Amino acid sequence: MSGLFQYLLRLGDDSLILGQRLSEWCGHSPTIEVDLSLSNLGLDLIGQATLLLGYAGEVEGKGRDADRLAFHRDALQFRNCLLVEQPNGDFAQTIARQFLFSTYSHALFQKLTGSTDARIAEIAAKAVKEVAYHADLAADWVVRLGDGTEESHRRMAEGLDWFWRFVDEMFEMDEVERSLAESGVAVDKAALRPQFDEKVSSVLAAATLQPAAYPYPIKGGRVGHHSEHLGHLLAQMQYLQRTYPDAVW
């Protein structure tokens, strides 16, 4: 598996899996406005995944397109980080996940617009505007829930507590990404961490929440070692293509 293919799967799978998670809110959100809001985020992410996985398929050169990669891989072959596959929980938990991921991915895509790989730079230029909005929207909600009622404050704090353990993995660099970063295709994610930490602490302060507390990190998604949640998500997402292979409509 080439390094570039691997890298594109990581980027594409992050977007795809989080997009699928958000779509689970469709019809279940607290209000119709929030329903649309979360669906819009999900659709943006699935759009990004389509571009990234489409490119991944071309790089691999075995005739797999974005749909093939999305619907015909098993959990072990997915390369998303563990954070995005975590269950929605309540609205506050969903917002916690979105805030942490979008803040990370905004910093990442900003840098990727300067990638020496023209296709990646192009995709990043489109995605960075979408992701900037996601990060702002999620930060707004963190502040409103944190600085809201006693109950919303408690739920927001609990939501964030669930996710701290998955943050380090987002910034982790391995051989694959280090060598791509050296040639300017990828980004040294470790260098994005200070920007992330600063944003998180300023939003938490505005939300009257306790500062971030990072326990021992849980990792493994980038090499295919996922939590049990991913299998359940894929069962639903891939059902149609698994049951009626190559169905079109």
Place this chain on the structure above:
Amino acid sequence: MKLSKDWPLWEVFIRSRGGLAHKHVGSVHAPDPELAVRHARDTYTRRLEGVSIWVVRSSDIVASDPEQAGSMFEPAETKIYRHPTFYNLPDAVKHM
């Protein structure tokens, strides 16, 4: 800031292109002005409908009383001379 259980209603106005006026397009529920703009964006500009959004709390809108519609609007019915339909436009004037 308190997150109320019943979010107030906001009227949404969208400017579809630079130079055009904001037009009323509908309403959204939101806990505060900033989220009202976000909800308006997510609800009403998903298909490139606009370049600018205004929101206004519905309760801040002062409306005419429908019961007084007679005295408010009917007097204008008989003043047809207020319409510029009695003028012959020169051919040189186009797009009127």
